[in-house]
Amino acid sequence: MTAELSDVDFGKISRFVHEIYGINLHAGKKELVKARLGKRLRDGNFRSFAEYFRFVKSKKGAAELIRMIDSLSTNLTSFFREETHFHKLRKIIPEMAGSSSRYGRMPGSFRIWCAGCSTGEEAYTLAITLREALNGQNIDPQILATDISTKVLKTAMAGIYQSERVKSISNPLLKKYFQIGQGEWEEYYRVKKELKDIIKFTRFNLMENPNFNNPFDCIFCRNVMIYFDKETQKKLIGRFYNLLKKDGWLFIGHSESLTGMTHRFKYVEPSVYRK
Numbered sequence: 621m622t623a624e625l626s627d628v629d630f631g632k633i634s635r636f637v638h639e640i641y642g643i644n645l646h647a648g649k650k651e652l653v654k655a656r657l658g659k660r661l662r663d664g665n666f667r668s669f670a671e672y673f674r675f676v677k678s679k680k681g682a683a684e685l686i687r688m689i690d691s692l693s694t695n696l697t698s699f700f701r702e703e704t705h706f707h708k709l710r711k712i713i714p715e716m717a718g719s720s721s722r723y724g725r726m727p728g729s730f731r732i733w734c735a736g737c738s739t740g741e742e743a744y745t746l747a748i749t750l751r752e753a754l755n756g757q758n759i760d761p762q763i764l765a766t767d768i769s770t771k772v773l774k775t776a777m778a779g780i781y782q783s784e785r786v787k788s789i790s791n792p793l794l795k796k797y798f799q800i801g802q803g804e805w806e807e808y809y810r811v812k813k814e815l816k817d818i819i820k821f822t823r824f825n826l827m828e829n830p831n832f833n834n835p836f837d838c839i840f841c842r843n844v845m846i847y848f849d850k851e852t853q854k855k856l857i858g859r860f861y862n863l864l865k866k867d868g869w870l871f872i873g874h875s876e877s878l879t880g881m882t883h884r885f886k887y888v889e890p891s892v893y894r895k
């Protein structure tokens with residue numbers, strides 16, 4: 621039986637999640653919170669949401685806090701999602717990666733931050749696009765792929781996907797960058813080393829101040845900010861601006877926009893901005 625989630629306990633949990641992770645759990649999400657955390661309560665033998673929440677905030681509750689966020693975050697993603705962004709990127713890469721003086725830096729590397737990478741499909745799509753665009757050029761492609769959820773990062777790092785999930789990848793690219801499983805793995809595709817080698821997956825909370833050493837050519841933060849309120853989005857956009865190289869690019873989700881927000885980016889086209 622699922623415990624009752626009172627408005628008071630829901631308020632406490634949603635305020636806490638908002639404060640620490642920026643995720644906006646408005647009143648309409650109460651049933652979702654009840655269902656998803658209800659399972660955590662049953663697994664951990666907690667009698668009420670109040671008891672569960674007290675535990676999560678205690679010193680002993682650190683691991684459960686991560687599990688709580690894992691179960692509250694929405695991780696929907698796919699390979700080549702919102703594909704026009706990858707066509708755009710394909711055009712941008714050779715121009716930016718090859719130039720030195722125009723962008724005030726030495727050529728030699730191309731760095732992308734995939735912020736809110738979920739189960740890895742977006743980061744691997746970026747890696748495919750980079751490999752294809754930089755073919756034969758002496759440039760070191762690097763992708764930093766981050767998410768708050770350890771559960772999705774585990775899947776991302778494994779890089780093994782069921783055939784259903786790779787349907788949006790063209791056959792030539794699938795053959796080139798994936799190994800098809802044998803025997804009991806027949807229905808699975810494994811990302812090849814040449815893609816894995818250029819991606820670093822790591823846990824990072826977008827509410828924290830990043831201390832990444834090198835600036836990025838591009839930041840992809842798509843379908844993540846929709847879960848944050850305007851104030852949190854504005855702070856994040858300001859950080860992205862500072863973390864980009866001169867003339868660097870920001871890609872946000874197709875249904876997201878910076879309209880109505882004070883920011884320093886130049887608008888390029890819907891969901892694409894430039895420093």
Ligand SMILES: C[S@@+](CC[C@H](N)C(=O)[O-])C[C@H]1O[C@@H](n2cnc3c(N)ncnc32)[C@H](O)[C@@H]1O
Binds near residue numbers: 694825
């Ligand atoms: C809907 S998925 C989007 C995945 C991918 N960017 C795409 O567009 O296909 C949103 C991701 O943002 C992550 N996320 C939510 N809040 C976060 C935070 N505060 N810090 C880092 N990642 C967060 C979630 O765990 C989830 O994997």
